[in-house]
Amino acid sequence: MMAARKLPPLPFDTEGLRGELRLREPMSRHTSWRVGGPAEFFYQPADKADVIALMRRLPDDLPVYWLGLGSNLLVRDGGIPGLVVKTVKSLGELVLLENQRLYAEAGVTCAKVARKSVAAGLAGAAFLAGVPGSFGGALAMNAGAFGGETWPLVESVECVQRGGAVLHFNRGEIGYGYRRVELPADCFLLSGVLALGAGSGDGGQAEIRALLEKRGASQPVQSANAGSVFKNPKGGYAARILEDLGLKGHQVGGACFSTKHANFIINEGTATARDIEGLIELARRKVREETGVELEHEVRIVGEAS
Numbered sequence: 292m293m294a295a296r297k298l299p300p301l302p303f304d305t306e307g308l309r310g311e312l313r314l315r316e317p318m319s320r321h322t323s324w325r326v327g328g329p330a331e332f333f334y335q336p337a338d339k340a341d342v343i344a345l346m347r348r349l350p351d352d353l354p355v356y357w358l359g360l361g362s363n364l365l366v367r368d369g370g371i372p373g374l375v376v377k378t379v380k381s382l383g384e385l386v387l388l389e390n391q392r393l394y395a396e397a398g399v400t401c402a403k404v405a406r407k408s409v410a411a412g413l414a415g416a417a418f419l420a421g422v423p424g425s426f427g428g429a430l431a432m433n434a435g436a437f438g439g440e441t442w443p444l445v446e447s448v449e450c451v452q453r454g455g456a457v458l459h460f461n462r463g464e465i466g467y468g469y470r471r472v473e474l475p476a477d478c479f480l481l482s483g484v485l486a487l488g489a490g491s492g493d494g495g496q497a498e499i500r501a502l503l504e505k506r507g508a509s510q511p512v513q514s515a516n517a518g519s520v521f522k523n524p525k526g527g528y529a530a531r532i533l534e535d536l537g538l539k540g541h542q543v544g545g546a547c548f549s550t551k552h553a554n555f556i557i558n559e560g561t562a563t564a565r566d567i568e569g570l571i572e573l574a575r576r577k578v579r580e581e582t583g584v585e586l587e588h589e590v591r592i593v594g595e596a597s
């Protein structure tokens with residue numbers, strides 16, 4: 292007879308939860324870099340009520356991390372201790388409201404938000420078409436592109452805290468800046484309402500097409516990457532600095548700086564998170580030593596080294 296596999300004890304009660312709980316889920320399946328060790332616990336909620344019920348029962352000492360499409364995330368090879376909650380395919384409501392407003396749950400893709408807004412003749416959110424993440428990720432990062440930015444469009448957001456309290460904030464109550472959003476601690480985004488303007492006919496569709504073409508021409512969009520690795524320093528461009536220092540194409544293990552866009556790191560197929568982080572640190576050091584500029588990551592780096 293086969294011995295029964297021993298499962299670790301769960302840190303919270305799952306009775307009545309309707310989502311899917313997985314143990315030691317490889318995060319390489321959930322990040323655009325296709326690297327990252329396992330999440331100790333991984334939860335795909337059934338819907339918004341289900342994720343609130345989950346948050347209500349989490350013990351204070353269980354680390355919890357929310358995930359959208361993992362398109363701005365480097366998970367280290369040792370994985371993430373604690374619980375990862377994935378919003379995409381779970382929090383998927385997207386509704387047009389009166390007065391040129393749009394309600395979207397965190398797991399809706401940015402591309403869908405952009406398409407829905409232009410189909411309704413609304414202006415302001417077309418830039419989201421080229422951001423390959425979730426709406427929750429765009430809110431958490433204040434994603435922006437081609438002159439547009441997420442938070443200036445926000446009317447309000449709905450959050451849940453550990454313990455299950457649901458809070459609402461208007462835009463003026465949350466500090467934000469370039470790829471920076473100051474949410475209260477242990478506070479996760481469930482949904483947001485965007486206040487958009489009136490568009491002009493099918494101008495929005497044309498705008499989306501033009502933005503996507505521009506991206507395809509300047510970024511390695513077909514390869515495994517996480518967009519811009521570094522934020523632009525004040526008054527400059529990270530890509531320009533990296534290119535000037537000859538880092539385009541520079542390689543560590545299976546990771547290299549793109550030859551198309553110097554601020555993108557590509558996983559050529561065999562990269563580990565360690566290779567990618569090694570390349571990030573090598574570039575930061577070189578930039579610091581040769582220009583005095585301290586580059587800051589735009590990508591979030593989480594988890595433990597293996």
Ligand SMILES: Cc1cc2nc3c(=O)[nH]c(=O)nc-3n(C[C@H](O)[C@H](O)[C@H](O)COP(=O)(O)OP(=O)(O)OC[C@H]3O[C@@H](n4cnc5c(N)ncnc54)[C@H](O)[C@@H]3O)c2cc1C
Pocket residue numbers: 323356357358359360361362363364378397421422423424425426427428429430431432433434435436478479480481510511512516517518519591
């Ligand atoms: C090819 C490519 C091009 C890109 N171009 C751009 C660009 O033009 N502009 C730009 O801004 N970004 C760009 N990015 C980066 C990325 O798409 C954005 O940062 C996006 O907003 C991340 O969304 P996500 O769902 O993938 O977030 P994830 O990578 O899953 O998470 C990013 C961070 O947000 C947090 N988070 C996610 N969801 C929630 C939530 N519901 N509540 C609380 N916190 C949450 C996570 O914990 C994590 O810290 C690009 C990436 C790629 C791969």
